[in-house]
Amino acid sequence: xxxxxxxxxxxxxxTPSWAVxxxxxxxxxxxxxxxxxxxAFISEFTGGRRVFxxxxxxxxxxxxxxxxxxxxxxxxxxxxxDGRLPQLMTDASRNAEALTLPVTLALPVGAHLSVPIRLTSxxxxxxxxxxxxxxxxxxxxxxxxxxxxxxxxxxxxxxHGLALREGAxx
Numbered sequence: 480x481x482x483x484x485x486x487x488x489x490x491x492x493x494t495p496s497w498a499v500x501x502x503x504x505x506x507x508x509x510x511x512x513x514x515x516x517x518x519a520f521i522s523e524f525t526g527g528r529r530v531f532x533x534x535x536x537x538x539x540x541x542x543x544x545x546x547x548x549x550x551x552x553x554x555x556x557x558x559x560x561d562g563r564l565p566q567l568m569t570d571a572s573r574n575a576e577a578l579t580l581p582v583t584l585a586l587p588v589g590a591h592l593s594v595p596i597r598l599t600s601x602x603x604x605x606x607x608x609x610x611x612x613x614x615x616x617x618x619x620x621x622x623x624x625x626x627x628x629x630x631x632x633x634x635x636x637x638x639h640g641l642a643l644r645e646g647a648x649x
Contacts, residue, residue, distance in 0.1 A: 499636070500533065507535035507607075510629065514592065514622055516609035517541050521596070521633065522556050523605040529554045532605070541612075553580060556606040559593040567592050567623045570614035590615035592623055594630040596637065604637045606630075 503521065511519035517539040523530045528548040536542065551557050555577065558564040563576050571577040571588040582588060593608040607630050 503533045503633075504535050506629065507533060508537065510625055511535055511537065511609055513625065514609050514618070515611065515615060516590065516592070517611045518543065519607075519609040521605065521607050522554075524551055524557070524560075524603060527551050529556050529605070553582075555580065555582075555588070555591060555610075556593060556608060559606060559608075560595040560603050564593075566594055566626075567618060567620065569616050569618050571610075572614070587612055589613040590618055592618065592626055594623070594626040596630045596633045598634055598638050600638075604634065607633060 507519040507521065511517070518534070518536045518541045520531050520535070520543065521533040523532050527550065529551045530548040531543050531545055534543050534545050534547075555564060555571075558576060558580075559566055564574065568574055568577065568591045571583050571591050577583045577588065577591075588610055589612050591608070591610040593606050593610075595606050596604040598604050607626050609626070
């Protein structure tokens, strides 16, 4: 590598303006709009909590912020990851398991799509989810495929990021 290239690549001012976190939020926004949902997020399962890592809600009044968390056991995300809930629900209020969660009627949760982010170790990092307060009977498996592809990309990203973090501690 020549000296010009080396100095340019190590200069923070030359870092692309689309850093990964901002890019992930942009992708969530595009997915959310494509699917007609109100909110999209990437969660992490850690310490018995579901932590919202990346969130995009457009102009929706639904306000979940990155870093917010709630008990994992009380989440749709865990139930999708362990198979108690389907990855696609056009109307969560018609699913008996979803109705065991108070948020289903309190929010309410209408249409809901969620896919686990499974790392190469087999561990589930969390989920990528989209939901809306109103049902949407037009959603189908092809819509879910968008989230499945993104979950695979995210698994690669988080595998790499976790490997770097774990390697730094040695």
